[in-house]
């Protein structure tokens with residue numbers, strides 16, 4: 001069975017989750033935006049927060065892997081302003097897929113609006129909330145192991 005973890009990361013938490021999935025035998029597709037968020041965190045939070053609020057879809061590089069050929073797709077997104085990140089919005093808009101699960105990483109471990117969006121659009125997908133994987137490495141691996 002072909003499995004892929006498709007994710008976006010601005011500050012490295014998603015990269016750590018990708019490393020976990022790679023070790024579990026998933027192929028990895030990192031979403032790269034044509035225009036990166038600013039390096040200055042304060043500006044990044046303003047820009048990304050606003051983009052998420054208006055459900056913006058970033059311009060992203062074409063996928064490297066043939067996503068539609070995979071049997072199982074897991075999506076990884078940081079939470080921006082309670083919502084899915086704009087690079088992930090773009091990926092989902094470009095691909096007619098039903099992910100097995102969404103792994104959402106955030107500062108609070110909560111994803112109020114993202115959860116509503118996912119339940120509405122992908123009612124069969126599992127939603128897993130993680131709190132800052134870089135700070136809580138053992139905990140996040142434990143949660144993902146239990147989710148299978």
Ligand SMILES: Cc1cc2nc3c(=O)[nH]c(=O)nc-3n(C[C@H](O)[C@H](O)[C@H](O)COP(=O)(O)O)c2cc1C
Pocket residue numbers: 008009010011012013014015044045046047048049078079080081082083105106107108109110131132133
């Ligand atoms: C633009 C932006 C908006 C954010 N909004 C939230 C938020 O609404 N709630 C929250 O708990 N964390 C929020 N965060 C924190 C990130 O979701 C969290 O640090 C996440 O682990 C980052 O993943 P990454 O390192 O893979 O980019 C925000 C971070 C950024 C950059």
